[in-house]
Amino acid sequence: MNALPEDAPRVLIVDDEPDLCELLAITLRGMGLQSDSTGTLVAARQALTDASYRLCLCDLRLPDGSGLELIEHIQRTQPHLPVAMITAHGDVGAAVAAMKAGAFDFVNKPVNVQGLRGLIDQALRLSRVRAEAGTVPSLIGESPAMQALRVMVAKLARSQAPVFIRGESGVGKERVARLIHAQGARASGPFVPVNCGAIPEHLLESELFGHVKGSFTGASADREGLFQTAAGGTLFLDEIGAVPPAMQVKLLRALQERAVRPVGARQEIPVDARVLSATHEDLAALVRDGRVRQDFYYRINVIEVTVPPLRDRAQDIPALAADLLARMAGGERLELTPAALTALQGYAFPGNVRELENILERAAALCEGPQIDRADLHLPAACEYPPQGGAGGDDLDAELDGVERARIVAALEATRYNRTAAAARLGLTLRQLRYRMLKLDLN
Ligand SMILES: Nc1ncnc2c1ncn2[C@@H]1O[C@H](COP(=O)(O)OP(=O)(O)OP(=O)(O)O)[C@@H](O)[C@H]1O
Ligand SMILES: [Mg+2]
Missing domain, CATH: 3.40.50.2300 (Response regulator)
Structure with a gap:
């Protein structure tokens, strides 16, 4: 046979x-x-x-x-x-x-x-x-950036190359990593996430590669490392910038040889784990600063994927919010009022999707009834609307001004107050942006 x-x-x-x-x-x-x-x-x-x-x-x-x-x-x-x-x-x-x-x-x-x-x-x-x-997540969002990301993820899932995922904190890097795993040939194997920044430096090697009994104080038995735990599956090294250079050398070798040597062991053992990595830091800058070795950088960065910040894809917010609310609602269906949605789409989200998640969780807890209104969101003041003018509070001009102001402020913050870049982001000329800022009394 x-x-x-x-x-x-x-x-x-x-x-x-x-x-x-x-x-x-x-x-x-x-x-x-x-x-x-x-x-x-x-x-x-x-x-x-x-x-x-x-x-x-x-x-x-x-x-x-x-x-x-x-x-x-x-x-x-x-x-x-x-x-x-x-x-x-x-x-x-x-x-x-x-x-x-x-x-x-x-x-x-x-x-x-x-x-x-x-x-x-x-x-x-x-x-x-x-x-x-069930467990396989999807990437919500129909913005061009998200559509492109989904195509990229599907392609990466078919390869075995190490992928480095970059993006601000909370943008969905881990979600992207899980998706690459779940759509690939290793889907039936384990997905093992490791936050390298959360493991004390002196334990990192034994956590990743394992150790043999007696190799150091406290090593009372043989222990397998996370590389072995991920065998047949995917090892996701998060906050890769936190790995000290000495350990980078060892990781480099593990990637190259497809083998690890447990602490205290004489021999290497072969391991078959695909390695994905991520960080919110600028890895190229870490290389320039000497915190990340050039050779390590090239090895883990065979393919780089960037997950764009949420403020650059505000059109994804309604679908994301609906998805997040559906996931957190304990049976009852919650929805956003149009004003709440507009407020969210004008907000800059320095903490990206995770911040959206937190805002909605808090709002879901605070709101009375099935609707979440703008006030329930408690958006940080800097990026929120000015208080609505007039008694009724539904003056259209004031509301539109509010939207405009919030979007402009968000674009300015995202570009560190570079007006030319902010204008480009908003699809305006610099002149148009100046005019609008003047009109809204924004400096
Ligand atoms: N496109 C998306 N569709 C649905 N949910 C998303 C999407 N992107 C992110 N999320 C959700 O947002 C939260 C944050 O995502 P994730 O943990 O992947 O971000 P991260 O970039 O790894 O964050 P950090 O830098 O803080 O580690 C998670 O709950 C995730 O499920
Ligand atoms: Mg993460």
């Missing part, structure tokens, strides 16, 4: 009858699927942490408990993994109990190969769809 490709979907079989396990394994193999067989609940739980499965076929009665327990365990720990229960022919009660517990389907014993094939096809499709609908 030909060997299956390494990334062939893997199925976990949990049954204490070796003959049945073998029959299932042969059938699966014929469908191009790999499988592992275990005979107990304990072994099954272990297998689930050791490997990544697309489907689990589980017997109801196992030597150390009921298959229903395993379904419950999987529901809790890996809700996207479909489980099919193997039940004795005609045992409807067991089949129903299994489905109630969350099984995707059931298989009758003796196993009918044709039926099993259909079930497997379905389950594999389901696990794909479920994964896409």
Whole structure:
């Protein structure tokens, strides 16, 4: 028989009858699927942490408990993994109990190969769809910049090259990294994010590469590093600018050799993890300052992706806000009033999408009823509208002035008060910008 490709979907079989396990394994193999067989609940739980499965076929009665327990365990720990229960022919009660517990389907014993094939096809499709609908994030926004970013992400997902993601804080760098992982061949492997800035310098090496017992005080047992944890998947090194130069040399080697040497170990061990990195800092400037080595910079920066700040894509704000509100609303549907939306679109968002998220979270907590109004947003004063004039507060001129003012202030702040650049950002000539600033009494 030909060997299956390494990334062939893997199925976990949990049954204490070796003959049945073998029959299932042969059938699966014929469908191009790999499988592992275990005979107990304990072994099954272990297998689930050791490997990544697309489907689990589980017997109801196992030597150390009921298959229903395993379904419950999987529901809790890996809700996207479909489980099919193997039940004795005609045992409807067991089949129903299994489905109630969350099984995707059931298989009758003796196993009918044709039926099993259909079930497997379905389950594999389901696990794909479920994964896409559930944990895999998408990039919200129809601005040209976001559309271009999505195309770029799809392209990068098909390659194995290291990608460096740059962008201000809160723009969505991690989200982009997760998406590159989720759309790629490693999607079924782990995505392991590491905030390099949050790990003390002296622990970074052992965190990333692991260590052997006794290699330093406190190393009481062998420990695997995050590179190994990410094997078959993606390691996301966030705040890469915080990695000290000595460690950069070691990372460089790990990337180059596709191997790491745990602290205290004699030998390197091969690791297969794709590395993505990010920082909100200007990496090229860090190179100039000597904080980042040139050779390291070139190695991690094979492809660079920039996530633009939110104020440069104000047209994405309504869709983003709707998405964020839908994610945070505990059942009830919240929406923004038109005035609130206008205020948001005029705000500069120094903290980008994360700040939008925070503003909406606070507003959702404060607002009464299903609508969030401008006042609920509590936008920082510098970038907010002037108080509305007139008694009624819905004077159109004042409102339009407010929008204009907020947009101009945001553009000026974004360009560090460079009027020519601000005008270009707003699609105005410098003269037009000057005129409007004069009219609004803005200096
Ligand atoms: N295009 C987008 N669509 C939907 N949600 C987004 C988008 N961009 C960012 N977010 C959300 O905004 C928040 C911040 O994003 P993320 O953590 O990816 O930013 P970051 O650039 O890594 O931030 P930091 O620099 O603070 O680490 C997250 O909750 C993320 O889900
Ligand atoms: Mg981040």
